[in-house]
Amino acid sequence: MERAYDLVLRGGTVVDGSGEAPFQADIGVKDGLIAAVAPNLPAGVEEIDATGKLVTPGFVDVHTHYDGQATWDERMQPSSWHGVTTVVMGNCGVGFAPCKPEDHDRLIRLMEGVEDIPFPVMTQGLPWNWESYPDYLDALAKLKFDIDIGSQLPHAALRVFVMGERGANREPATQAEINAMAAIARRAMEAGALGFSTSRTLNHRTSDGQPTPTLTASEDELTGIALGLKAAGRGVLQFVSDFAPDPLAEFAMLRRIVEASGRPLAFTLAQNHRNTVSWKKLLAALEESVDAGNPMKAQVCGRPVGVLFGLELTLHPFSQHEAWKEIAHLPPAERREKLAEPMTRARLLAEDLNVKGPFAGSALQAWDMIFPLDPVAPDYEPTQDKTLASLAAARGVTPQEVALDHMLSNGGQGMLYHPFLNYGDGNLDPSFVMLQHRDTVPGLSDGGAHVGTICDGSFPTYMLTHWTRDRTRGPKIPIEAIVRMQTLDTARSVGLNDRGLIEVGYRADLNVIDYETLTLHSPSIAYDLPAGGRRLLQRADGYVATIVAGQVTYRDGQPTGALPGRLVRGPQGAPVSMAAE
Numbered sequence: 001m002e003r004a005y006d007l008v009l010r011g012g013t014v015v016d017g018s019g020e021a022p023f024q025a026d027i028g029v030k031d032g033l034i035a036a037v038a039p040n041l042p043a044g045v046e047e048i049d050a051t052g053k054l055v056t057p058g059f060v061d062v063h064t065h066y067d068g069q070a071t072w073d074e075r076m077q078p079s080s081w082h083g084v085t086t087v088v089m090g091n092c093g094v095g096f097a098p099c100k101p102e103d104h105d106r107l108i109r110l111m112e113g114v115e116d117i118p119f120p121v122m123t124q125g126l127p128w129n130w131e132s133y134p135d136y137l138d139a140l141a142k143l144k145f146d147i148d149i150g151s152q153l154p155h156a157a158l159r160v161f162v163m164g165e166r167g168a169n170r171e172p173a174t175q176a177e178i179n180a181m182a183a184i185a186r187r188a189m190e191a192g193a194l195g196f197s198t199s200r201t202l203n204h205r206t207s208d209g210q211p212t213p214t215l216t217a218s219e220d221e222l223t224g225i226a227l228g229l230k231a232a233g234r235g236v237l238q239f240v241s242d243f244a245p246d247p248l249a250e251f252a253m254l255r256r257i258v259e260a261s262g263r264p265l266a267f268t269l270a271q272n273h274r275n276t277v278s279w280k281k282l283l284a285a286l287e288e289s290v291d292a293g294n295p296m297k298a299q300v301c302g303r304p305v306g307v308l309f310g311l312e313l314t315l316h317p318f319s320q321h322e323a324w325k326e327i328a329h330l331p332p333a334e335r336r337e338k339l340a341e342p343m344t345r346a347r348l349l350a351e352d353l354n355v356k357g358p359f360a361g362s363a364l365q366a367w368d369m370i371f372p373l374d375p376v377a378p379d380y381e382p383t384q385d386k387t388l389a390s391l392a393a394a395r396g397v398t399p400q401e402v403a404l405d406h407m408l409s410n411g412g413q414g415m416l417y418h419p420f421l422n423y424g425d426g427n428l429d430p431s432f433v434m435l436q437h438r439d440t441v442p443g444l445s446d447g448g449a450h451v452g453t454i455c456d457g458s459f460p461t462y463m464l465t466h467w468t469r470d471r472t473r474g475p476k477i478p479i480e481a482i483v484r485m486q487t488l489d490t491a492r493s494v495g496l497n498d499r500g501l502i503e504v505g506y507r508a509d510l511n512v513i514d515y516e517t518l519t520l521h522s523p524s525i526a527y528d529l530p531a532g533g534r535r536l537l538q539r540a541d542g543y544v545a546t547i548v549a550g551q552v553t554y555r556d557g558q559p560t561g562a563l564p565g566r567l568v569r570g571p572q573g574a575p576v577s578m579a580a581e
Contacts, residue, residue: 003042003043004028004030004035004036004041004042004044005028005036005041005044006044006046007029007045007046007048007508007550008028008041008042008043008047009047009048009050009055009510010026010047010050010051012053012054012512013050013053013055014027014054014056015056015480016037016057016502017056017483017500017502018503019481020480021480022054024039025037025039026041027041027502027510029044029510029550030550032507032549032550033505033507033508033550033575034502034503034504034505034506034508037503046552048545048552053512054479054512054513054514055502055511055512056487056502056510057488057501057502057506057509057511058083058085058487058511058548059082059083059084059085059460059490059511060085060086060087060490060500061079061087061088061459061486061490062087062088062493062494063238063444063445064087064448064449065090065091065111065447065448066079066149066447067089067090067094067096067151067448068125070149071139072125072126072530074563076145076147076149077537078447078455078457078458078537078538078539079147079445079447079457079460080146082457082458082459083460083461083511083543083546084147084447085147085148085499085510085511085547085565086149086150086491086496086499087148087149087447087448088149088150088151088194088494089149089151090153090194090195091197091238091446092114092115092154092238092240093154093197093198093212093240094111094114094115094157095111095151095152095153095157096111096126096157097130097133097136097154097157098132098133098135098136098158098161098184099128099157099160099161100161101128101131103160103161103164104128105123106168107156107157107160108123108126110156110206110212110213113210114199114204114206114212116452116454117449117533118451118529118531118533119207120530120533121530121531121533122530124530124531125529125530127139133158133184133191133193134192136151137191137192137567141566143567144563144564144565146554146559146562146563147548149566150194150567151193151194152195152196152197152236153184153185153188153195153196153197154197154198155196155197155198155199155213155214155217155225156212156213156214158181158184158185158196159173159213160213161184162180162181169213170211170213170215170216170217175220178220178221181224181225181228182225182227182228183228186232188235189229189232189234189235190234191569192567192568192570193570194235194236194496195235195238196225196226196228197239199212199240200216200217200239200240200241200242200250201215201240201241203242219256219257222253223257223260223261226257226258226261226263227260229261229263230262234495234571236263236265236266236494237264237265237266239254239268241267241268243278243282247278248282251285252285255285255296258295262295263295264295265295265297266296266297266298266441266443267296267297267299269282269298269299270301270305270444271422271423271425272424273420273421273423273424276430279430283298283434283437287438290438290439296439297439297440297493298439299440299441299443300431300434300435300437300440300441300442300443300444301431301443301456301459302431302435302462302463303380303381303422303428303456303462303466304419304420304421304423304431305420305421306380306454306456307363307417307418307453307454308415308417308454308523309403309407310413311332311335311339311408311412311414312412312413312525313415313452313453313525313536314452315364316403316407317364317365318348318351318400318403319364321348321351323347324348335412336408336412339408348400348404349398349400349404365399365400367388367403368387368389368390369387369419369420369423370388370416370418371388371416371418372386372391372402373415373417373523374522377522378521380428380462381428381466381471381473383426413524413525427474429474432467432475435485441489441490441493442489442490443490445457445458445459445460450536451529451535452534453536455523455536455537457538458540459486460486461542462520463482463485464479465518465520469515479515488500494571495571495572497572497574498572498573498575505576508547508549509549510545510546510547511546511547512544512546513543514542517541517542518540518541518543519542520538521538521540521541523536523538524536524537524538524539525537541557543556548562549565550564551564553565
């Protein structure tokens with residue numbers, strides 16, 4: 001006798017993504033869709049006992065950089081370890097299509113600089129079986145993944161494709177070049193891009209220190225490209241900006257682009273430590289714009305954006321020192337042996353910082369804003385008495401000594417944590433306000449990028465553990481609100497209206513979570529990228545099962561072998577029965 005359902009999640013506490021209170025129900029899955037949400041459903045071909053567990057929609061992460069990894073890897077880890085079932089890549093204006101053969105290295109060096117993915121990893125890993133952006137999507141469409149993947153057209157690649165060296169050098173685009181970019185953008189949206197992204201921040205540079213090609217693109221250029229999306233009748237706009245020197249003037253430009261094109265726009269919003277209140281002005285301007293009918297969102301994050309320092313990572317407090325450079329080429333074990341020698345250690349600790357670059361000068365030895373990261377239980381809202389400066393003063397030693405000793409711990413993989421955004425007040429109160437604003441969505445995990453400096457693909461797990469359960473330094477947020485933020489809200493913000501909600505007809509992208517034991521572990525280092533490249537990874541315990549399109553992809557954090565994930569081409573409509581909502 002045929003079973004009514006392919007899969008039944010039995011007896012779980014359903015947090016359905018709507019923001020409403022949790023409730024008890026079974027969930028029946030058929031043909032990759034949610035077929036029933038009710039108590040006491042008939043048996044399924046496969047069943048998961050969700051008694052005492054949370055059942056949520058799969059998380060939708062709208063700000064990742066798996067553009068390269070998706071071409072050489074089936075598993076979008078670390079995101080897929082954290083309940084994420086859909087990612088959107090191609091953010092911040094960087095990516096690999098469109099691209100002419102002679103510009104391969106140029107785009108690789110841009111990605112190397114902006115997203116800290118080593119050159120050899122990409123030269124060995126990228127197949128380059130595309131030139132146009134539609135070609136790139138076609139190449140991805142032939143592949144299988146553990147999660148769904150959506151892509152955006154990156155401005156830097158587009159600009160170099162159309163303008164060549166002039167585009168890379170940030171020269172103004174002619175009207176003909178703007179028209180060409182707009183036409184390519186239109187075709188990209190029609191081929192299945194979810195949107196277009198660009199960068200206007202000095203933090204984004206090539207590996208040889210040059211600003212990103214899009215840094216000074218004119219309003220005419222940006223508006224022209226946005227009009228390409230308007231002509232296609234689809235696609236979102238994604239901006240990251242320094243909002244300098246005048247935050248409100250920059251925001252006014254974004255608003256004009258939305259007013260001209262009618263396309264939804266999202267921009268990155270975080271607390272800048274040099275101006276700790278500018279985010280409030282931008283949030284107020286956003287609210288005013290939305291009230292005027294403009295479809296705009298801010299992408300915010302629920303913990304600091306923080307760089308990790310370590311002896312096996314890209315940066316650490318001594319990485320500019322001559323004594324370090326003399327041993328940096330050695331294998332990790334040999335470096336540790338050298339650092340154990342009293343003479344090498346003394347030289348390293350005595351040497352003044354050789355400042356090269358703004359980040360090196362401002363951050364590598366900011367002892368009052370660097371924290372040792374616990375190798376077992378990471379604390380992303382640490383108190384001031386846990387800084388290297390405070391610990392050194394309490395022990396009667398220098399901060400350099402505390403830093404070096406911690407990095408030598410855990411087999412030489414001890415890490416330091418430097419929060420450089422969202423922590424200007426020494427707490428996460430700004431994140432608390434931003435997360436709960438009606439016009440924001442969670443983002444900025446950068447999954448797949450910053451492989452030797454940042455490990456924030458774990459944001460979804462942190463949102464659940466810290467904000468709903470573990471926070472001690474301020475108010476918490478109800479779990480139903482946190483789940484909605486990173487399911488229905490994020491999905492709808494990029495036009496994926498077929499997921500993010502546990503309701504009949506929606507995609508069966510689901511998580512079964514042991515909420516009581518859900519634990520985020522500290523980042524670790526793996527050497528598993530192409531060419532033996534190193535990357536930061538972060539695991540979690542407590543995900544009983546993750547389901548993509550009705551297939552169980554992970555059980556207790558381990559892959560099942562199922563790869564139902566596919567390229568998502570363009571916006572997706574809501575289920576027919578729900579389309580009138």
